[in-house]
Amino acid sequence: MIGHGTFDGKEARFNLRGPDVSAAELALWLQPFHRPLAVINTTSSSAPFLNKLSAANRIVITATRSGNEQNFTRFGQYLAETINDPQADLDKDGQVSLLEAFLMASRRTSEFYKTDGRIITEHALLDDSGDGLGTPADWFRGLRAVKRPKEDAQVDGLLARQFHLIRSPEDQKLSPDQRAHRDELERAILQHREKKDRMSEEDYYRELEKLLLDLARISESSPPTQSGSK
DSSP states (O other): OOEEEEEEEEEEEESSSSSOOHHHHHHHHHHOOOSOOOEEEEEEEHHHHHHHHOOOTEEOOOOOOOOOSOOOOOHHHHHHHHOOOOHHHHHHTSBBBBHHHHHHHHHHHHHHHTTTOOOOOOOOOESSSSSOOOGGGGGGEEEEOOOOOSSTOOOOOOTGGOOOOSSSSSHHTHHHHHHHHHHHHHHHHHHHHTGGGGGGGHHHHHHHHHHHHHHHHHHHHHHOTTTOOO
């Protein structure tokens, strides 16, 4: 969603020719969708869309952290530029995930205001845990969220880390079933790492080794490249 947004203190809207669409209306339209879905609102006053649209199996990104951030936003431009930018490929897997694009775009947005000597008037948020809270880019270290708004809050970033708009040639070799299994194992590894402080070292590394070996088998089972083959 690229354009302009408004907030009257109660309802956020995305501006269109004719009647504007509210966050509540868009949430209603999306109710039938249960497949993985990304909704990116890069407008001013976009934060209330995150609260309304947050759901399981869904990534929601907004350019602002509140409806009261009503100035023109630059986040959308930087996000579009990072989708296929090798510099945004933080884990060096040959493709840029939505999480990586969000982190790089947020960084470049902050750099713009700092370089221009302005007070930053937009703070992007990402939610993919379904809790409707959202996480800013500066809560991440690398690709992991290391801060949480409260003790029982879920970690954001797991789904967005596996959502690629342009897949690498290696990723395209995997079948849909292989890709789904790979994603499941990667999520399990990330969630397992969160338990490190609550497990014995022996149990932690034993379970981690099993997950990593299962993940390696998927890579080994993918079809080889046809380049240079006879």
